[in-house]
Amino acid sequence: KAGVTQTPRYLIKTRGQQVTLSCSPISGHRSVSWYQQTPGQGLQFLFEYFSETQRNKGNFPGRFSGRQFSNSRSEMNVSTLELGDSALYLCASSLVAGGLNEQFFGPGTRLTVL
Amino acid sequence: KNEVEQSPQNLTAQEGEFITINCSYSVGISALHWLQQHPGGGIVSLFMLSSGKKKHGRLIATINIQEKHSSLHITASHPRDSAVYICAVGLGEKLTFGTGTRLTIIP
Numbered sequence: 383k384a385g386v387t388q389t390p391r392y393l394i395k396t397r398g399q400q401v402t403l404s405c406s407p408i409s410g411h412r413s414v415s416w417y418q419q420t421p422g423q424g425l426q427f428l429f430e431y432f433s434e435t436q437r438n439k440g441n442f443p444g445r446f447s448g449r450q451f452s453n454s455r456s457e458m459n460v461s462t463l464e465l466g467d468s469a470l471y472l473c474a475s476s477l478v479a480g481g482l483n484e485q486f487f488g489p490g491t492r493l494t495v496l
Numbered sequence: 497k498n499e500v501e502q503s504p505q506n507l508t509a510q511e512g513e514f515i516t517i518n519c520s521y522s523v524g525i526s527a528l529h530w531l532q533q534h535p536g537g538g539i540v541s542l543f544m545l546s547s548g549k550k551k552h553g554r555l556i557a558t559i560n561i562q563e564k565h566s567s568l569h570i571t572a573s574h575p576r577d578s579a580v581y582i583c584a585v586g587l588g589e590k591l592t593f594g595t596g597t598r599l600t601i602i603p
Contacts, residue, residue, distance in 0.1 A: 419537075424595050424596065425582065425593040426593070427590050427591055427593075430589065437589060438590050470537050482526050482527045482544075482586055483544070485591075486541065487531075487538065487540070487541070489536075490537045492537070
């Protein structure tokens with residue numbers, strides 16, 4: 383079974399631009415969660431989607447948004463990029479929603495904002 | 497105060513040593529996860545537990561719900577165990593993460 387895939391793996395943007403990251407979950411998994419990892423803040427929960435609906439959202443500004451498609455693939459979008467958005471963005475999939483379930487992580491997208 | 501505290505932050509040990517990493521949390525949780533992150537960023541889920549003890553190969557994870565504490569043990573440590581180990585707790589349906597323990601095993 384193929385694992386979780388994320389594209390692109392690396393991305394360089396400038397302040398003010400917007401970016402879209404993609405995550406394809408393990409086949410059959412309906413939940414996709416997104417996380418931001420920075421050296422200063424560590425891993426932080428962004429949001430979770432299940433069956434095309436956002437179930438939970440972390441404490442991030444509205445510039446961070448996401449969506450999930452009917453095939454469970456998910457995208458996250460960051461608008462008006464700031465230098466502090468430079469981070470490793472990880473997605474994880476699980477069979478069902480919620481932190482009660484084992485999560486399978488993708489390799490991440492490393493975003494650099496200049 | 498962070499909801500999830502890990503100790504130690506850094507740990508260096510000789511190959512073969514028994515390793516213990518601790519995780520304490522301050523609120524009621526639905527489940528606790530232990531994750532491993534190698535250089536380059538990839539994260540692997542090692543354990544998910546809500547009570548008792550689980551074992552997988554040389555790794556053992558325990559949790560004490562009353563004391564709000566979990567430990568990850570590695571027996572007969574090996575240089576390939578060098579990684580960052582992260583504790584995460586399920587608060588409702590969201591995961592909150594500890595800051596991680598950087599483990600280095602010297603041959």
